[in-house]
Amino acid sequence: MKLVLALLTGLMFLTACEMQQDPLKDAPEAVREGRAPEAEKPVQEKPFSKDAMFIDAPTVVNGRVGSPMEFKINGRVMVEGVTYKLSIDNLADFEGATFDAATGEFKWIPTRAVVAGLPSIELPLRITLATDASAKYPLISVEKKTLSLMVVNVYSKPIVQTITGNGTLTTGTTHYLDYTMEDIDAFSEADVTLDVRDCGIASYRDSIAHLVSVRNITKSTTTPNKYEGRIEIDLRNADHLASTYYCFALQAISKHGVKSEIYKRDITINTRPKSTRITMESAPTLLVGQSAQIAFTIYDTTANGSLRMVSMDDIAKVLPGSTLTCKSNYTSKFQLDCSGYITTTGLTAPTADAVYNIKMEVENTVGSVSVNTTHTLRINVKAVTL
Template identity: 60%
Template sequence: MKVLLALLTSLMFLTACELQQDPIKGASDQVRQGVPPTSNKPVAAKPLPKEALQIDAPTLVNGRVGAPVEFKILGRVMTPDVGFKISIDNLADFPGATFDDTTGDFKWVPSKKEVGSFPSMELPLRVTLATEVSAASPTISVEKKVISLVIQNAYSKPIVNTVTGPTSVTVGSTYDFDFTMEDVDALNETDASIQVRDCTTSYYSDSIAHLVEVRNVAANTTTPNKYQGKVRLDLTKAGLLSSGTYCFGLQAVSKHGVVSDLYKREINIEAKMKNTRMTMETAPEVRVGEKIQIGFAIYDPTGNGQLTMKSQDDIAAILPGSSLTCNRSFSTKYQLDCKGLIDATSATVKVYEVNFVVENAGSNSAQKVTTNHTLRINVKAAVTP
């Protein structure tokens, strides 16, 4: 028995020693090499950028009790092959309202219950655009918009119901906006009129009424007292307009001279993209055998674009030992900061050229301008003692 106990004790001792020598024996190479299991987790796909999701609907809708409120809510996704759906989060707050997510038609007849004894009531309609999961968009991206429905309790003057059209435009083109209006006093479309008015200048927008003209007014064939038409924004001769938020207003005028409240339509205008510039086109003089540090910037003179280096010569192949990198500025998208080393140790006396191709794109990528730049490096003969 003593011999058996001794053998068992020895066996246990040897086994313990083996475990102490390699406590993770048999583990995966990842564990044995000290790599945390979470370090190789798949990275979740990022949602699409906000600029890629657009809800096309008026921000403001005017209506009145007992009269149909009708407008479209449509959407766009600026990334190809990505499906989406439009939904209204609080449709139940509008009794009797319908929304067709195929055609985008929203229809509702407000009642006294929604307004009560108030002269008017503003009601928020909450809209959501959500993308569908696909190979082109493996994660769901969401955009939301609140549409303000201002409902008058009683008719006292004409009403501009909606003004719909693009929310972002670029200088150099024309854009049409559709409007709808209500005028109980008008017997036909010749009695109904719409006028363009300035918006009050504010700290964030300027009026562009002088660039807008009324194209036509026509009667709605299905709804009495309702009229519709178009106004056109002409930016073909607005080359000096800078990027920013602008506004124009519309007012309906009855045949008796009664004027509606001003309907303000804000719009983001993107200035025409311009060619980029360089702060240095000729490097400081360098002599054979010398090395110098250089730094310069490539920028959009309007300060509106987003710059991308499309191609850049390999300076090391032109001047061995040299280096040059151009990266987007830390604080701005419209500037590339370039820095590097010019090594003329093995250079010959001549002018070397380093070429760049830079793309200047608008914030919504509607327009792009490409510019070719050249950095000239004049290598001169070494100074002899």
């Protein structure tokens, strides 16, 4: 009896030791290795396109020795929740220049040492927009832009310094850009004249100067001889324009008839979104008990928009057993490809011809403007004849 008790005691001791040595032996691998469960880990999004990142700043800034060059540099990232920083890579090349990343204000007064005795000089200003890393977007995305600062040594004629503002416009609307200029001969706004001209470059599609006008000229309250104002681009009746690049030019004329250099401004015009079209409005006529495969396309006739299915009736509730899906075309964002299976096997034989309607609402977006179109797919079911 004592021998049996000794054996039992030994087995219990060994079992207890084994349990104490590896208490997580049967636990999942992630738990045994101290890893957080997958469900608790932040889901990392795929890197977004650089098309969602913008640096808003004039491409060219004109100025002169001894006069302040002031303009704004702004950034945009069109992805919700993403923050970013703006910086100037070569700020040290511009002695005395300041850049406020919070407001986007760049200020610099060129000195004669900059132009080194030349009539004028062109200096590159290199800007970087970098996103902040986050759990959702751990990869940093970077966008760069280089501006040209044109500095003249001696003032000899008026200077159009900047034209700023969003350069992507949509027909059917009115847009505004801001300008700044310098005219030493002017004592007030009445002495300043600004003309809008065509760029005169054959590579641009059409003339748009007739759609551009100077709305006001205001004397700067902070800088002598400086004037500023707004330019209106009226595209309310410009649906004839194609979606492409355009250009207009601004020229200042002093009260003595002296003309400035022409300041050219490139813009992109997108045609406003149009109602979408559908390649099939009526499905093939079916008898009760018949089935058919269907395929059709919903598209933007201008090929400029981006389509999204807002809502679609559940075809299975109308015709049990039927299916219908619409997906974005993998090469053309202005197109939705739809396919489905229609069956009438679940219907009670109708005594008269019946039409079943499936409604689909599609959104067409160009830039920041959208238009919705409701399409109806009619499914005709023929009555049973006795």
